Amino acid sequence: MSRPRAWRSPEKIRKCRPRPVTDAPFEIPDSKVGQLDALLHGSGALELIDTELAGRPGPDGLPVRTVLVGLLLSLHYHRSASLADVCRVLLDELRAPARGWLGVPDPGSLDDHGRHAFTRRIYRSFDRLTTALDPFRCDRRRRLPADEAALAVAAWEDTDAERMRRRAVLQEISDRLVLTTVHLAHRRGLFKGWRGDIGVDTTPVPAWHHEPCKQRGLASVEITAGWHYCAGSSEGVFGHSATLLVAASRRHPSGHSQAGKRVSRHPQLVLGLVLDTPGKRIGPNTVHALTKLVPLGFPAGILASDRAYTDQVSEHFAQPARRLGYQLVLDYKKVHRGVQGTHQGALLVDGSLACPAMPTALAQATLGLDDEAVRGIDDNTRLREQIAAREPYFLRLKESADKRGAIRLQCPASGPSPSVACPRFNQVHQIPAPRPAVVDLTNRRATTAHTAAKPTIPIPQVERLRPLPTKELPRICQKPTITVRPGDLGKLDKFRQDRHYLHPTWQDAYQPERANIEGANGRLKSHGINIADPSKRLAHGRVAQTVLLALMICSANLQMLFSWTQTTGTTANSGIVDAITELEGTAPASTTANGLPPPQPPVTADTSR
Known part of the structure; x- marks a missing residue:
């Protein structure tokens, strides 16, 4: 066998040799x-x-x-x-x-x-x-005594006008640095198919410095840092907490509605960022980031959050989010599952108001379930059947939220198409017994609408023989509709959500949106721009950390935009240049050799002529 000609040519051999790395x-x-x-x-x-x-x-x-x-x-x-x-x-x-x-x-x-x-x-x-x-300038090169550091920490919490103004300006700078990429994508129409669904999460941002030393009475160099405990973890991370909003999407219950390969309809960018001390203002920080999206004209869709937000006071998270038009999809701790309370006689079952006579086995179907059982609902046939059997007993939405956020709910036995048969409702409202009618058993819709096919509310035998006076019945049984205003449920209002817990419609929204936010966290803490690596942002102080983290999110969003355009096949080069020229606000007069205009600040038009 003869050798290839390239092996016999010294010139070709020299060209194939590896080149040394240049200095x-x-x-x-x-x-x-x-x-x-x-x-x-x-x-x-x-x-x-x-x-x-x-x-x-x-x-x-x-x-x-x-x-x-x-x-x-x-x-x-x-x-x-x-x-x-x-x-x-x-x-x-x-x-x-x-x-x-x-x-x-x-x-x-x-x-x-x-x-x-x-x-x-x-x-x-x-x-x-x-x-x-900085609201309180202090020495950031050494560890301060605990009493001196307490003064600086208080400057980030007090109500002094100048300090509040500086904190607001710092947050505004962070918002603008993050939202500039969102503006860029929005102007190019990349969010055209987005429904407004958002996943929110609070992730730890570790600090480079050591935690406070109680034995020596010294604070940390990062005076506003604290311990961040992730869900299910007993070991904390010393640093700050970053509230992140990510553009998410729900999935179709029976799979993707379009044929062919499933691709994302929009880039899953970070839409908001707020850096704060761990455990402080978790709900208000999210509301602030949501408010910043209002001027962009995005639709308000589903807001999916974990159990840290379920524990927030209703006035700090749930109520402001609903006023902005978002539907809440929440998860619960083990001790909060099942029957959570009552309102006007109706049971609050896993965040949804239900008939007071709902069977106990269905109302307490999730009582005592751990997180593994909830996540593995697809493999638990009995639990899925109980969740499906709950649906007819929930109060139905009669009127959507008004300007004040009040909604109207009606008894499941009322209306032209009741979902249950209730002897108590028929007796209180004097509903005559239905006349016998011929039903076409081959017509699925007709058989489903028949009274015999609907579950019957289990009324105690004593009440059947001796009906209770109307005044002694629950409020929802006296009148078929009730009005639920923001805060009417008191402390229980934080548990109320807009989709039935663990129902397929809840899973259709919660699971993919939580996957979106965790996926964004994975990209932000990957081998690229790693916000979890404190050696990448060594500057001291919360002001510096806020600015650096906002720039990191801005750069990560640009990479996500580039990856998304490459994955979906969108032509991005000319669009980005056009969008940047539009953002700059002026048409440059000259260009460089590579065709890009030299950067200039926006020019004000001359109106003296």
Whole structure:
């Protein structure tokens, strides 16, 4: 057997040899710098930052815009939000046009002292931002005594006007950095098929520093951090808690309604972010993030949350979410399953009001079930049958929520199409016995609507012989309809939800939306941008952590958009450039060699003519 010709050619052999890795730094295209800079300008965060920094004593220093663009570039190419990586990106990886846009000096003209001086300018610029937004400026380079740290912690909780204003500005900057990618996707029509379903979760954001030391009386460097306990875990994570909203979707009970391969109709972007101390303001933080979505005109669909939100006071979570138009789909702890209370005589069974005479076996079908039994309902035939047998006994919706959030519910035995047969209802309202009628047994609809095919409310034998006076009956039995207003159930209002617990319609919404939020958490804590790795965001203080985390979410959303467009086959290049030009608010007069306009702040039209 003869050898291939390529093996006998020394020239071809030399070309196939592996090339050594060059020591030259990587060069970032000017187009990527311009896109991220335009995206940052379009977010509006720079306007708030410039307003806060205006009038501060001392020289202006390096613009904060340069540092933020460097952070976005570092996250995009190196998956890091460390200022040390930002220094290397700005000095060694930018081309001459991009350096001119951002005000970065030519690295060839700098010696070691010049590079060190520029590095210090980057750190001072970021420090000016965190100082201007910090409600209580303290030494973040050492562990403070517990009494001094308590003063700084109180500044994040008190009602001082200036401190509240700074906290609000910081949150607004975080909102704008996260929502700029959502605006970008929305303007391109990527949320056209989205129903407005949202999955919400609170995830731990670990801190780099040690927890407080009680023996030495020292606080942590992260003075507002605490212990975050995930569901089912007895070991806490020291750091902050991040409330995340993710664009989710429900599934069809019988599978996907369209034929062919099932693909996502919209990108599952992070729609909101609030960083806070663990265990603080879990419900209000979610409501704040939901409120920020109202100006975008998104529909209000289903809001799926875990048991941490079920424990929230109704005024802090359930009621504001319903006023925004969302339907709640909740889960319960083991001790909260089954009959949870009563309202106007009706039983509150797993978050839904039901007939007071519902059989006990059905009402307490979920009593004492652990989480594994609930998650494995598909393999539990008896439980599925009991959940299906509950449905006729639930009160039915007669009128949807009005402006005040009040709904009208009616007895399951009332109306033109009752779901149960109730002797008590027939006696109180003097309903005559139905006349015998011929039923076509081959007609499924006719046989289902017949009284004999419906379950009968089990009335005690004593009451059948001696009916109770109308005044002694439950309120729902005296009149067929009741009005449920926000807060009418008192402490039980936090358990009320809009889909019957464990019913197929509940699983159709809860399971996929919880999978969406967990999938987003997995992407945010993956080998790429890992928000769970504190070494990627080493800056001290809650202000710095909030800004860095918002930039990480913004960069992760851009990656999700790119992955989604590649998966679905959507052409994204021209659309992104057009959307960024629209966000920038001005048509550039000149372009660079690569066809991208040099980034500029929005230009105000001249009206003096």
